[in-house]
Amino acid sequence: xxxxxxxxxxxxxxxxxxxxxxxxxxxxxxxxxxxxxxxxxxxxxxxxxxxxxxxxxxxxxxxxxxxxxxxxxxxxxxxxxxxxxxxxxxxxxxxxxxxxxxxxxxxxxxxxxxxxxxxxxxxxxxxxxxxxxxxxxxxxxxxxxxxxxxxxxxxxxxxxxxxxxxxxxxxxxxxxxxxxxxxxxxxxxxxxxxxxxxx
Amino acid sequence: xxxxxxxxxxxxxxxxxxxxxxxxxxxxxxxxxxxxxxxxxxxxxxxxxxxxxxxxxxxxxxxxxxxxxxxxxxxxxxxxxxxxxxxxxxxxxxxxxxxxxxxxxxxxxxxxxxxxxxxxxxxxxxxxxxxxxxxxxxxxxxxxxxxxxxxxxxxxxxxxxxxxxxxxxxxxxxxxxxxxxxxxxxxxxxxxxxxxxxx
DNA sequence: AACAAAAACTAATAAGCGTTAGTTTTGTGG
DNA sequence: CCACAAAACTAACGCTTATTAGTTTTTGTT
Numbered sequence: 001x002x003x004x005x006x007x008x009x010x011x012x013x014x015x016x017x018x019x020x021x022x023x024x025x026x027x028x029x030x031x032x033x034x035x036x037x038x039x040x041x042x043x044x045x046x047x048x049x050x051x052x053x054x055x056x057x058x059x060x061x062x063x064x065x066x067x068x069x070x071x072x073x074x075x076x077x078x079x080x081x082x083x084x085x086x087x088x089x090x091x092x093x094x095x096x097x098x099x100x101x102x103x104x105x106x107x108x109x110x111x112x113x114x115x116x117x118x119x120x121x122x123x124x125x126x127x128x129x130x131x132x133x134x135x136x137x138x139x140x141x142x143x144x145x146x147x148x149x150x151x152x153x154x155x156x157x158x159x160x161x162x163x164x165x166x167x168x169x170x171x172x173x174x175x176x177x178x179x180x181x182x183x184x185x186x187x188x189x190x191x192x193x194x195x196x197x198x199x
Numbered sequence: 200x201x202x203x204x205x206x207x208x209x210x211x212x213x214x215x216x217x218x219x220x221x222x223x224x225x226x227x228x229x230x231x232x233x234x235x236x237x238x239x240x241x242x243x244x245x246x247x248x249x250x251x252x253x254x255x256x257x258x259x260x261x262x263x264x265x266x267x268x269x270x271x272x273x274x275x276x277x278x279x280x281x282x283x284x285x286x287x288x289x290x291x292x293x294x295x296x297x298x299x300x301x302x303x304x305x306x307x308x309x310x311x312x313x314x315x316x317x318x319x320x321x322x323x324x325x326x327x328x329x330x331x332x333x334x335x336x337x338x339x340x341x342x343x344x345x346x347x348x349x350x351x352x353x354x355x356x357x358x359x360x361x362x363x364x365x366x367x368x369x370x371x372x373x374x375x376x377x378x379x380x381x382x383x384x385x386x387x388x389x390x391x392x393x394x395x396x397x398x
Numbered sequence: 399a400a401c402a403a404a405a406a407c408t409a410a411t412a413a414g415c416g417t418t419a420g421t422t423t424t425g426t427g428g
Numbered sequence: 429c430c431a432c433a434a435a436a437c438t439a440a441c442g443c444t445t446a447t448t449a450g451t452t453t454t455t456g457t458t
Contacts, residue, residue, distance in 0.1 A: 015435090033232035034317065037416060046436075049417075053435050058416065114313065118233065152394075160388040161372070162365045169364020188357040192392075195351075214405090236446060245406075248447075252405050257446065 016054045023061040024107035031117040032062055055177050062115060069112035070130050072101065075092050078139055087145035092190055093161075094138070098167035110171055135160060139152065163193055210228065215253045222260040223306035231261055231314040251277060262322050268311035269329050276336055286344035290362075291389055293337070297366035298385050311368055327397065334359060364393055 022044055037058055041048040055061060073176045076097050080090050081084050101109050138160045146150030151159075166189065173185065225233030225234045236257055254260060273306055275296050279289050300308050315326050337359045341378040350358075365388065372384065 027315075031230060033230055033231055034412075038414085047438080049419095049438085050436050052417070092361070095317075117230070119226075152390075154391060155383065155387045158384060159391055161368055162388055162391050165366075165368020165371075166361045166364045169360055170369065172360060185355065185357060188354045189361055191351075192353060192358055193363050235444075237444090246408080248408085248449095249406050251447070 001168050011054065014054075019051060019054055020061055021062050021107075024065050024111050027062065027065070027115055028107045028110045032111070032118045041043060044093070055104055059120060060117075062118060063112070065108050066112045066116050066119060066123075068099075069105070069108050070127060070134075072105075073097075074130065074134060074175070077134060079106055081137065081141075087141060087148060087150050088194065089147070091194065094141075095193065096186055097162065099163075099170060102167065102170040102173075103182055106171075113171070115170055138164070150191055213230060213253075218253055219251060219260055219263050220306075223264050223310050226261065226264070226307045226314055227309045228286055231310075231317045236338060248339050258317075258319060261310070261317060264284050264307050265311045265318060265322075265326055268300075268304070268307050268332075271304075271327065273298075273333055276333060279334065280307070280340075284342060286347060286349050287393065289314055289340055290393065291338075294362065294366060294392065295385055297363075298381070298388065300368065301372075302370040305370075312367060312370070334363070337363070 019040070023035070023040055025045060026040055029035075030039075037051060038048045041051055042053075060102070077094065080093050080097075081089070085093065119127055139156045141152075142151060142156040142159050146153055146156065170185070218239070222239055223232070225239055225242060228234075229238075236250060237247045240250055270330075277294065279292050279296075281339070282289070284292065314384070318326055338355045339360050340351060341353075341355040345352055345355065
């Protein structure tokens with residue numbers, strides 16, 4: 001029988017990357033354990049064993065997704081830290097980046113947020129350490145703001161938890177992605193998280 | 200061979216409820232698809248087929264967990280609505296209830312938040328409708344606050360999204376559950392969400 | 399003590415899983 | 429146009445899955 005098709009690869013992306021992209025979409029919709037390699041293959045238009053010409057294993061797909069996302073966040077945070085911006089300015093910039101990541105790389109961010117538990121050691125431990133390090137840096141920024149008297153004397157860890165949780169919730173914004181909406185979303189959420197709800 | 204043991208049932212709870220409780224713990228840790236009936240049975244101290252003397256199927260366990268949580272939240276919201284409390288007072292009360300549910304029924308709330316996607320119709324549709332109805336009621340409360348001039352003219356849907364997401368984030372508070380910590384958590388998060396971070 | 403119901407057990411089912419082996423087709427450069 | 433490599437295919441493996449059937453043990457009541 002003839003080939004069902006070939007793996008379509010977008011401009012300057014490897015076939016492996018095309019598979020990872022599709023996997024991210026399915027893992028988001030049905031979860032890592034809930035997605036089979038046969039489903040993934042079918043969504044690409046290929047038989048399951050053909051995937052193994054390009055990837056090593058199913059779990060490797062999850063590793064790629066999780067660490068790509070983690071690295072992007074960490075990289076942006078490093079850049080933000082090195083700028084000579086006010087504490088509030090830094091926080092605004094970070095929240096804005098989270099929102100943009102949620103819009104532009106929705107599947108990947110969602111999977112990294114929800115399916116990292118399925119990682120196996122040593123990747124699981126690595127991932128958690130990286131997350132912890134990210135949170136610590138955020139907490140330090142809030143502490144700096146408290147020290148310089150631009151932020152209320154709130155519990156820094158809880159504040160960071162609240163902010164990170166709030167931006168994670170954009171998962172539910174799903175549907176509409178036009179730029180107008182995104183800008184309004186950014187504006188409202190940043191204002192809510194920094195200035196509160198009460199008049 | 201003799202029985203491994205019998206299902207231990209806590210005071211005035213059926214064996215089915217004991218199974219559901221254990222399932223909630225495992226589903227939280229490993230996900231619905233990632234948890235096998237054999238694992239569940241083993242954690243109870245019984246062989247897998249024995250479970251079917253008390254439950255109908257694996258998916259039925261998930262249904263029970265998801266709808267129990269959804270009903271509890273909806274019930275509390277109804278009670279809050281009917282009180283003659285200020286808008287801000289209502290919001291405080293709702294946030295507080297979410298935090299308490301997260302502490303007292305952590306496994307169940309977590310599973311309802313993460314694994315509802317694995318429900319099959321008609322349960323999936325029912326669940327989503329119930330969620331939508333809950334959010335709508337919250338949005339109406341915020342709108343009421345804007346109308347009576349006690350809440351800023353913020354986008355109500357985004358405000359509700361931010362609040363719900365923030366309390367969901369308590370999933371990560373996991374570890375410590377002593378009452379002292381919980382009270383401080385409540386105080387800080389409510390203050391942050393209502394009054395903001397900026398001094 | 400005997401009987402009935404509840405709840406455990408063992409054994410087995412069909413289906414689905416990730417993955418490997420081996421083969422055939424496809425695409426490419428000399 | 430031929431040869432070589434890349435990438436698809438089919439077939440199958442060993443394992444796990446949820447669930448059913450049939451049997452034995454436990455429990456509770458008369």
